[in-house]
Amino acid sequence: MRALVTLTVSESKVLIAKAVVKHPIVTRALADHTVILSGGTTNAFVLSEITGEKVDPGSFVAGIICPEGPCVSHVERKPKIAGSTRIFIKGVPQPGEVHLEDILTQLGADDVFIKGANALDPEGRVGVIVGHAECGHAGVGRLWTRCVSQGIPVVVPVGLEKRIPCSIYEAASRTGIKTVQYSTGEHFGLYVPHGNVTVITEIEAIRQLTGADPVVVSAGGVSGAEGALVFSIDGEKQQIDKMIQLVDQVKGQPPIVVARGVCIPTPGYTGCYASQCFWKRVPNSKRPAWKRRKELEVHEGKTEQGT
Numbered sequence: 001m002r003a004l005v006t007l008t009v010s011e012s013k014v015l016i017a018k019a020v021v022k023h024p025i026v027t028r029a030l031a032d033h034t035v036i037l038s039g040g041t042t043n044a045f046v047l048s049e050i051t052g053e054k055v056d057p058g059s060f061v062a063g064i065i066c067p068e069g070p071c072v073s074h075v076e077r078k079p080k081i082a083g084s085t086r087i088f089i090k091g092v093p094q095p096g097e098v099h100l101e102d103i104l105t106q107l108g109a110d111d112v113f114i115k116g117a118n119a120l121d122p123e124g125r126v127g128v129i130v131g132h133a134e135c136g137h138a139g140v141g142r143l144w145t146r147c148v149s150q151g152i153p154v155v156v157p158v159g160l161e162k163r164i165p166c167s168i169y170e171a172a173s174r175t176g177i178k179t180v181q182y183s184t185g186e187h188f189g190l191y192v193p194h195g196n197v198t199v200i201t202e203i204e205a206i207r208q209l210t211g212a213d214p215v216v217v218s219a220g221g222v223s224g225a226e227g228a229l230v231f232s233i234d235g236e237k238q239q240i241d242k243m244i245q246l247v248d249q250v251k252g253q254p255p256i257v258v259a260r261g262v263c264i265p266t267p268g269y270t271g272c273y274a275s276q277c278f279w280k281r282v283p284n285s286k287r288p289a290w291k292r293r294k295e296l297e298v299h300e301g302k303t304e305q306g307t
């Protein structure tokens with residue numbers, strides 16, 4: 001049998017999240033070991049799948065790509081606190097604010113770090129945008145290096161919307177905070193995870209959850225389907241029936257909207273967290289018309305989509 005299935009970006013995130021929590025690496029860690037779940041829009045759905053509670057993706061993300069460019073969410077940051085990170089020990093969510101430094105030395109090869117990505121190259125390698133000098137706020141950079149040195153598994157849920165046409169290493173060589181003279185948003189580097197990395201896209205998710213064979217046959221759309229993908233899925237009747245059940249579960253997921261940082265000073269607002277943003281050095285009066293217009297929209301309470 002064959003099915004043609006169209007998934008929007010947000011629907012794909014829900015599908016991938018369902019596969020992540022059922023992946024053997026993750027199920028084992030949830031049952032008997034430690035899971036560190038980093039912030040991110042896809043990981044918000046992973047958190048929902050683990051806890052059974054609805055999670056607002058806009059409140060579980062730090063860096064975003066909005067229509068202007070790389071930016072940050074309005075979520076508050078605190079020194080030494082990984083605010084958008086959750087830790088589960090033997091499936092039990094750890095209460096309170098997360099101090100990653102306190103648990104780094106306790107991690108072992110049976111634990112798992114779940115972290116999304118911003119780029120996916122033709123060979124299936126991923127890259128993660130970093131706008132922080134230490135590759136992440138509140139110890140996340142040390143967590144990356146510990147995963148590599150200790151062989152701790154890293155599961156990377158990432159939608160095919162993040163595909164780039166070049167090698168991830170070429171992409172990484174063309175970024176770097178100190179190498180950029182102009183940007184429509186925040187400057188960043190591109191970190192390439194190595195070691196025991198498992199990437200889960202829609203392709204792996206469909207194979208894992210149904211046993212069917214998917215390929216992407218079309219991409220893009222309008223009216224909310226920007227970034228959508230059309231999959232041709234071959235399989236036995238039982239496999240296609242499972243796919244139809246999955247479609248019924250994920251279809252209708254609304255686009256993700258994230259309130260981003262405000263570049264115009266606002267009463268009661270402490271300031272934007274995008275420390276490497278190009279616009280921090282440009283007074284509002286000297287910004288181009290498109291930037292001033294967008295800031296007025298955000299200042300007036302409108303929100304923007306991020307990923």
